[in-house]
Amino acid sequence: MHSLSAWLARWQQLPPRTRFLVGAAGLYLLWLLVYEGWMGPDGRLDGWLSNNVAAASAGLLRGLSFAATVGADAPWVLHMDGVPAVSVGAPCNGLALYALFAGFIAVFPGPSRPKRWFIPLGIALIYLLNIGRVAALALNHHYAHRTVDFNHHYTFTFVVYACIAALWVRWVRWYGSPAALDA
Numbered sequence: 732m733h734s735l736s737a738w739l740a741r742w743q744q745l746p747p748r749t750r751f752l753v754g755a756a757g758l759y760l761l762w763l764l765v766y767e768g769w770m771g772p773d774g775r776l777d778g779w780l781s782n783n784v785a786a787a788s789a790g791l792l793r794g795l796s797f798a799a800t801v802g803a804d805a806p807w808v809l810h811m812d813g814v815p816a817v818s819v820g821a822p823c824n825g826l827a828l829y830a831l832f833a834g835f836i837a838v839f840p841g842p843s844r845p846k847r848w849f850i851p852l853g854i855a856l857i858y859l860l861n862i863g864r865v866a867a868l869a870l871n872h873h874y875a876h877r878t879v880d881f882n883h884h885y886t887f888t889f890v891v892y893a894c895i896a897a898l899w900v901r902w903v904r905w906y907g908s909p910a911a912l913d914a
Contacts, residue, residue: 747840754838762830777821781807784858785819788865799869809869816872817865825861829854832895839899841906849906853898860894 742750770776785807792799792811802808802815809817833850864887872879 751838751840755834758834758838762834766827766830771821774821777824777826778807780824780826781819781821784824784861784865785809785817787862788817788819788869791862791866792869797870797873799866809865811869811873814873816869819865823861823865825858828857828861828891828895832857832898835899836902839902839907841902845906849902853895853902856898857891857895860891864891 745753782801785801789799789801789809792809798812800810800813802810805818807819808815809819832853836846836850836853868879868883868887871882
């Protein structure tokens with residue numbers, strides 16, 4: 732127990748920037764080990780999330796009076812008027828974005844209590860943004876399919892990462908410790 736308290740005392744003496752960088756690197760390595768070693772190969776979480784995002788996006792489009800469904804044999808594929816429009820695979824289901832967002836907030840110096848509500852709120856906002864992105868890509872495919880590749884790889888990527896960056900900035904402005912900002 733004594734060695735743990737000594738280690739924590741030394742950890743707290745490190746400059747905030749160093750703690751952030753070491754913490755971020757540690758969380759990244761943990762993510763690689765957990766995701767690449769177990770979650771990714773297992774596929775159940777990615778499959779569930781891909782199916783969920785496709786279904787929620789189809790539901791959003793139906794709510795906007797578009798003929799959108801998910802595939803009976805492939806529930807991760809969103810159809811517009813019975814034609815496959817968007818396939819939500821593991822890279823596009825948002826899981827890595829949730830981990831990236833949560834990891835940044837978790838390791839950034841600041842009070843832990845607001846992190847308990849800000850991380851789930853941010854993940855929920857990113858989830859909703861991803862549903863809107865997939866729905867917009869389905870509409871894009873349906874009405875202007877030649878631009879889907881560009882919009883998927885550039886336009887929507889920029890929008891999603893800009894929103895995540897805005898959440899990070901909001902966190903830093905609200906709760907970032909002054910020492911972290913000055914370091």
